[in-house]
Amino acid sequence: MENLQLWDFRLIDFIDVFLVAILLYYIYKLVKGTVAINIFIGILIIYFVWRLTDYLNMHMLYRIVDGFMKVGIIALIVVFQPEIRKFLLMVGSTNIGGKRRLFKNFKFLNNDIETTTDVSAILQACENMGRNKTGALIVIERNNNLDFLVNTGDEMSIAVSQPIIESIFFKNSPLHDGAAIIEGNTIKATRVILPLNNEKTVPDRFGLRHRAAIGVTEKTDALAVAVSEETGQISYFKDGEFVIYKDLEDLNEKLKKDLV
Incomplete structure (x- = not known):
């Protein structure tokens, strides 16, 4: 039971989880409602197949999928070039101060917020x-x-x-x-x-x-x-x-x- 330190949750762990949640949210925002969401789902399926074939020692299928995964980063850059550009622009130019714009996207944190624009x-x-x-x-x-x-x-x-x-x-x-x-x-x-x-x-x-x-x-x-x-x-x-x-x-x- 000594190895199961479930309550040993440091502040840095909380920050880590929070930042990952923000990253996933921004990725979802970029691909939501576009054809890129289907490509993203396809990549996730291929990733899970890759891990599964490795776990089950399916050597032939694993080598095929592994070969795809090794060059996958290049394919990702080509396929998601507009989304990557928009993501980098979003990260680089996000207004954090003043209007709580970073947090206003999380509806559960502020259900009472309304637009100030007429x-x-x-x-x-x-x-x-x-x-x-x-x-x-x-x-x-x-x-x-x-x-x-x-x-x-x-x-x-x-x-x-x-x-x-x-x-x-x-x-x-x-x-x-x-x-x-x-x-x-x-x-x-x-x-x-x-x-x-x-x-x-x-x-x-x-x-x-x-x-x-x-x-x-x-x-x-x-x-x-x-x-x-x-x-x-x-x-x-x-x-x-x-x-x-x-x-x-x-x-x-x-x-x-x-x-x-």
């Missing part, structure tokens, strides 16, 4: 701009710090409101080109130049705004809302993909849920 004002402005065929691109910051993009535009510090957003993207406004970045309930930059995505097929009716929205939400965990200048349609982007919604009320709920 989502209704943003969507009402988008609806009005859509009626007038005014193009717009709004990026909402989450965990990843977007200061590296803010530097490409004009820094601001203006509270989010429907009139302010509409005035920014008014066709004769000097600020209407590029994107506006929102952090919390503050517009922190306008005329921001976003990275474009040239790989995914985007319908012809969508232009550079939508490619930029795909690019920024693919490379960071930000959310983006775009208003088409040609059709007035409002599009919502998350994780580099179009998000389908029924109506503005449904979009409002999705945005609020994704921002918490």
Whole structure:
């Protein structure tokens, strides 16, 4: 019984478990809802087969799987290149202070947290701009710090409101080109130049705004809302993909849920 020191649990062990939990959570966040989750499950199955064949002394099958595992790290880098890039960016630019953003993702720690962003004002402005065929691109910051993009535009510090957003993207406004970045309930930059995505097929009716929205939400965990200048349609982007919604009320709920 002396070897079973179940209660010998040091502080460093707790930190170790906690950090592993955070790592697994971030990995889950990256692959959730994408085809990468199926690849990840496939890799886990192969790993367990590898360990099982070694334990059962199935030499021939073990050598085959072992050969795959030895070169598996190269395959992982190739297959998961976008996810690895996004993970490193997420780790390197996570905002920890001020708003408890690192911990707000763990719902069991803070069920009462609500987004501070005035989502209704943003969507009402988008609806009005859509009626007038005014193009717009709004990026909402989450965990990843977007200061590296803010530097490409004009820094601001203006509270989010429907009139302010509409005035920014008014066709004769000097600020209407590029994107506006929102952090919390503050517009922190306008005329921001976003990275474009040239790989995914985007319908012809969508232009550079939508490619930029795909690019920024693919490379960071930000959310983006775009208003088409040609059709007035409002599009919502998350994780580099179009998000389908029924109506503005449904979009409002999705945005609020994704921002918490």
